Amino acid sequence: MHFCLLQLVVLSVITLSAVDEVHLPVHRQPPSLFFSGEAEQQLCLAIQCGDVSWMQSLLAAGADPNAVGRHGMTPLFWSYLHLQESSFRFLLSVGCDVTVPVSLPPELWPDRRQMDYSEGDSILLFVARDARTVSWMLAALPYANGVRSRNERTGVDVVQAYMSRWIDNRWRPDVAEEFVKAGIDLNALDNRGESVAVLALSHSWYDAVLWFLEHGTSPDTYNRDHWQLIHHVAMEYRVIQGRLKAFPESQQEWEASDRKRAWEQLVRHLRERGYPLTEALIDLERRQQLVDELPYLVWRRLQRDDRYCGENGGEFREYVKRRFPEDHPYATWLPPEERK
Structure with a gap:
């Protein structure tokens, strides 16, 4: 833990000195850019290290795992930025909200090779869209809280976020079953009026379209161009x-x-x-x-x-x-x- 902390402190000092001179993506910023409280800054460092014991001790000392910092940053989102699944799962276990929207200014937008950023997405939508974090999404689904998992700007929900990428070029009905178990509305439309069945069809996953129709997605809905x-x-x-x-x-x-x-x-x-x-x-x-x-x-x-x-x-x-x-x-x- 101490070696990891030393590295992070050095990195934070270097980064802080450069913040005013160069725009750095969000995952290279120090916790202090988002959280004013020292306890939450320390919690982010522990999260970065994936050190659950350290995180537990910080929570016991008063750190807030549900803190919402600048631009909607949360400890849970911080764990995703640094791909620390053990930290992510621990934060879920203590009740962290998976539906807080993130709105970063353009100078903090991440490189698309690092993550697929969409303004107003919550952590649930980020892990749903990322091919590396399917297991994270499955762990977070029980905390989705229905309609609150949607991006209010785009109307995209967790199912649509998951279906928006090529999932190793194959359809995963085992994952789709988890949406049903979590009570996710499979008939929700995005802001263009498109259903998840249309999204599945765009990938030419005909078996997926049929699966959604058989599990609650309606063929009756119209999009903004009056197409069904x-x-x-x-x-x-x-x-x-x-x-x-x-x-x-x-x-x-x-x-x-x-x-x-x-x-x-x-x-x-x-x-x-x-x-x-x-x-x-x-x-x-x-x-x-x-x-x-x-x-x-x-x-x-x-x-x-x-x-x-x-x-x-x-x-x-x-x-x-x-x-x-x-x-x-x-x-x-x-x-x-x-x-x-």
Whole structure:
């Protein structure tokens, strides 16, 4: 511990002398930049060393493990900055909040090779997005506290953060099961109105899309462009067909693949829930047209309001209201659940 402390003290002195002269990323800054209390500064040094015994003694002496410093810095986030999993797990065990948002000024933003920074993310979202820290995320999930785990700026939650990267280029249903156990809402939409099923589809993980649909993600929701999941599936169909046309030699491999079987299961599942692929392909062909003075997909959404679902319903209602005079039938449109 003493050797580690000596190194950290020397590093802190050097860093402090340079702070005013050069911009250093967050993981190279001293604790004093974020925490004014000496006890919390010492706690960060112990965290950096991964010395749980030292951390325990500091907590016993009054250090606050839930301290929130400048820019939302917390001891828990400090453990992630220095990749000290033992420190991270110990701080979880004493009840540290995993949902505190971090907002760093640009001069402190980390190098993307060190971590994938997103303004307003909590530590839970950071460890979910990082391929090195899947086990950290699983340890933190029981403390996610539902909707508070979302980034208020982007709407991204822990599932979407986890699905936003190539997880060793493979789908992990074992990890997804942990989201269910933790009570995470699998039907949440980000600020663009996209569901985690759409995110899974963007990776061409057809089995993942089906898994989410079978575990609570709705195919009914709309994004801000008035697309539903089936429209993204239709676009994926176009991509698949275009690839097979460009590379006909890949047809045999595709026909024999697990991916094709997963694709067919997904298309069948959506058809059985009232979303045939053929209709969605027609929607894509017509999406540039105007019907009743409305973009086609907006008009379609109004015609299919018996299937309306989504968190952006209020926004859509205001959009329609602005498009028409008060005496127009569309101007008074309401989502079905709000009608008398």
